[in-house]
Amino acid sequence: MSLVNTRGLLELMARLRDPETGCAWDVKQDFYSLIPYTIEEAYEVADAIERNDFQDLRAELGDLLLQVVFHSRIAEERGLFDFEQVAAGISEKLVSRHPHVFAGVKFETDQQRQQAWEDAKARERQQKNTENKPESVLSGVAKSLPALVACEKIQNRAASHGFDWPDTEPVFDKVEEELREVHEAWQSGDQAHVQEEVGDLLLVVVNLARHLKVNPEIALKEATKKFTRRFNYIERQIQATGRQLRECELAELDSLWHEAKQVQKNAHSGGS
Template sequence: MSLEKTQALLSLMARLRDPETGCAWDRKQDFNSLIPYTIEEAYEVADAIERNDFQDLRSELGDLLLQVVFHSRIAEERGLFDFEQVAAAIGEKLIRRHPHVFAGVTFASDEQRQQAWEEAKSQERRQKEAEQKTESVLAGVAKSLPALVECEKIQNRAASHGFDWPDTEPVFDKVREELHEVHEAWQSGDQAHIQEEVGDLLLVVVNLSRHLKVNPEIALREATKKFTRRFNYIEKQVEASGRTLRDCELAELDGLWGEAKRVQSKGLNR
C-alpha cells in the first residue's frame, strides 16, 4: 500500500470517528467492543485462504486491516500510540528476529534458526515482564485466544522452561490415564467432576499434538470439515430415499457413514 493510500485510509477512519460529523456507530466503539469483530475478521481471512478464494482473501485482508486502523485511531485519540508507531514496532521486531537477513548472522540449520527466533521472542517477553513487573513465564498469553490455541501456547511456554516430557511415549500413557479418569467421573454422575476430567483430557491431547508436531486447532478444524462432508453425504442418501434422518435406525446411518468414508477417501462423486 502506498503512503498516499495508507494516509487516505487513516483519514477515512478519522472522519468516521469525528465527534461532530462522523458515524454514530463508529464513534461509540472502543477497544473492548471491537474485540469480537477483530477476532471474526481474522477467522474470515483464514477461511478465505482455506477455500483458495484469493479474491475474497483480498477483501478479508482489507477488513482485518480496518480493525488495525480502527484500534490505532482509538489509541491515538487517547494519546496512547498511533498507526505509525504500530507499523514502526512491527518493523523493528521483524528486523530484530531476522538477524540472518538484516545483520549478517549465519545459521547452520533451520533448527538453529528456529532456536534463535524463540530466544529472541523469549528476550522480548522477559523485557515486557520486567516492565510490567510480572513473574510468571506464562504471563502474556492472550486470554481471548481460542481455547486450543491458548492451551498450546501455554504448554509451549512451560516446555521452553523445562517443564515437559522428554519424549512422546509417556504422553500417550497420560492420554490413556486421563481417558480412564473421564470414564470414572462419568460413572460417578458428578457433572462438575466430569467437566473437570474432560478438560484434563483435552489438555493432554493438546500436549500430545505438540509432541507430534501437529497444530491442534488446525487438526480439529480439518476433522470437523471431514465430519461435515460425511454427514452431508448421509443427508443426501437419506433424502434420496424420501425419508428424514429421524426415520432411520442408527445402524443404517452408521452404515452410510462407513460408505461416506469409502466414497470420499477414493475421491468419488456419488
C-alpha cells in the first residue's frame, strides 16, 4: 500500500509504535532517546543544502519530517498534544509574526520588520510564562544550540532592546581591546584567565560578524573547509616526495601553505 500524504505518514508512525504489532525499536523510543537523531537529521539537511544536492535534500527533509512525526506521536500517546496541534501552532505563529502579510501592517525598513519579529517572539515567551514572573529578554534560547549560534541569538535579543553599539567601527576597537587582554592573560600564565579572555574575544567577534551582517556559524564552517583544502594540498605535495608531514620543517610547510592559497585563488578566478 502506498502512503504518500501526511495522514498516511501519521498512520504509518502509529502502526510502527503499536506495542503489539509494531517495530520493537520504534516502540521503545521516547523524547530523550530521539534527541541525537533529531539533531543529526537537521545537520544532514544543512549538509545537503551546502552541497547543492537537491535530490538528497528532498530525502533529508523527509528524514527530518519523520522526527517531527515521531515526537508528535509519542506526545499523542501521552495525551500531551498531537501533530495537528503542532501544525496549528506553527501556523498561528507565522500569522502573528507576519502582520505585514496577514494584517495589512506596513514596515518602512528591514529594521522595523525585524523589531516587530522580536516583539512578537517576546509576546509568545510571555504567554508561555504562566506564573507571570518577570522574564529576561534573553530567556528561551535553547541551551543545546552550538555556542556560536546561541551567542548570536543572545546578542540579537539584547540589541533589539537597545543594548548595542550604534555603528560598526567601535566593534573593531573592542575586538582589538579583547585581543590585547588575551595576550596579557597569556603572559600572566593564568590558564583559567586565558580561557575567560578567549571567550570574551570570541563573543565580540560574533558581535562584529553580526554588525557586518555575516552569519558566524556559516563563516567559521567555510573557513574550516578552506583550511582543510589548503592542508590537503600540503599533504599531497609532501606525499609526492615520499615523506611524512612530521619530517618537514615548518618553513617548508608554510611555503606550501602560501602556494596552496595561490593555487586556490587561481582556480577560483578561472586561472590555470
